[in-house]
Amino acid sequence: MNRLYLLGFTHDLKGVVFTQRKGGKTPSFWVPIDAEFLRAIDKLQKARKAPKATKAKGKGPAQNEPPRRDGKVVLPPVGRSQARTGLPASEIQQMLREGKTIKTVAAAAKTDLTWIERLAEPVMSERQGVVRLAQRAYMSRARLGAAGLQLSEAVEHNLEERGTTPEAVGAVWDARVNRSGVWRVSMRFSHRGRRQAAEWEFKKGSRSITPRNRLGTQLGWWAPEPAEPEPAEPDDE
Numbered sequence: 001m002n003r004l005y006l007l008g009f010t011h012d013l014k015g016v017v018f019t020q021r022k023g024g025k026t027p028s029f030w031v032p033i034d035a036e037f038l039r040a041i042d043k044l045q046k047a048r049k050a051p052k053a054t055k056a057k058g059k060g061p062a063q064n065e066p067p068r069r070d071g072k073v074v075l076p077p078v079g080r081s082q083a084r085t086g087l088p089a090s091e092i093q094q095m096l097r098e099g100k101t102i103k104t105v106a107a108a109a110k111t112d113l114t115w116i117e118r119l120a121e122p123v124m125s126e127r128q129g130v131v132r133l134a135q136r137a138y139m140s141r142a143r144l145g146a147a148g149l150q151l152s153e154a155v156e157h158n159l160e161e162r163g164t165t166p167e168a169v170g171a172v173w174d175a176r177v178n179r180s181g182v183w184r185v186s187m188r189f190s191h192r193g194r195r196q197a198a199e200w201e202f203k204k205g206s207r208s209i210t211p212r213n214r215l216g217t218q219l220g221w222w223a224p225e226p227a228e229p230e231p232a233e234p235d236d237e
Contacts (some may be wrong), residue, residue: 004018005020005023005024010121010122087109090115092109097127097176098176098177131185135151147220149222152201162191172189173187174186179219185199186198186200187219198213198216200220
């Protein structure tokens with residue numbers, strides 16, 4: 001059995017996050033903080049206190065003392081174990097980061113949808129966090145330089161130039177990562193009877209964003225405001 005080390009909480013404060021390496025910073029597993037989790041903690045606390053009970057003189061085991069087997073205390077179960085699956089939790093979450101659906105992952109892992117949904121919660125929070133970071137990045141174009149607006153604002157302005165808005169076309173943002181760790185951000189929408197998608201590659205470390213298709217290039221860049229000319233100095237007479 002491998003040991004896990006407490007790392008922190010999920011962004012939505014609904015789970016406890018663990019890493020596989022002591023001192024590590026990369027989350028590997030998480031446990032939802034729900035009623036079942038709290039009951040398990042309560043059982044664990046009672047079980048840890050139970051061995052301290054002493055026997056009453058001449059009356060056998062003390063009240064509340066746990067049963068023993070071969071001289072060892074037999075602790076009560078402290079919670080439900082991980083669902084049986086053909087894949088480890090880390091692999092399941094990686095598949096979800098890549099954008100595979102919960103139903104597809106459940107079929108691949110040979111487990112029920114409920115277990116995959118529990119593992120999916122922190123992954124979906126992570127993907128939406130990447131979307132928010134990408135939306136605040138400034139896209140650059142060759143020979144034109146950096147945009148004058150953040151990505152989300154540039155997209156909104158460019159759609160308005162086409163006579164519509166993100167809300168009107170049902171824009172949906174998403175982010176997914178490949179096995180090499182490269183994030184791809186997309187905005188899918190319907191316009192003039194066609195489903196379309198603008199796509200970009202996003203590097204979290206440098207916060208740089210690069211278009212991956214023509215629509216990403218067109219919608220992700222907005223010209224910066226021209227610099228105001230410096231006032232001319234008066235001629236000396």
